[in-house]
Amino acid sequence: EKIDLEWLDENFKKKRTIFTGLQSRVIQHEMDHLDGKLFIDRIDLDTKQRLLLPLLNIKQRKINVKYPII
Numbered sequence: 001e002k003i004d005l006e007w008l009d010e011n012f013k014k015k016r017t018i019f020t021g022l023q024s025r026v027i028q029h030e031m032d033h034l035d036g037k038l039f040i041d042r043i044d045l046d047t048k049q050r051l052l053l054p055l056l057n058i059k060q061r062k063i064n065v066k067y068p069i070i
Contacts, residue, residue, distance in 0.1 A: 003027055 003024040006016045057063045
């Protein structure tokens with residue numbers, strides 16, 4: 001719901017902002033990527049097991065998706 005973020009701008013000046021809603025979710029999502037985490041690392045085991053086969057099928061190109069896969 002809310003994230004309190006402190007950072008240095010391009011001039012090394014300290015900044016602090018509280019983000020809420022969608023902005024806070026996007027920031028947390030990107031921070032997770034920097035930490036090497038994916039959304040599947042945050043879901044419960046039952047959901048992860050249900051998603052495993054569809055994700056594997058996408059990876060193996062058995063299912064067509066509208067975005068590029070590398």
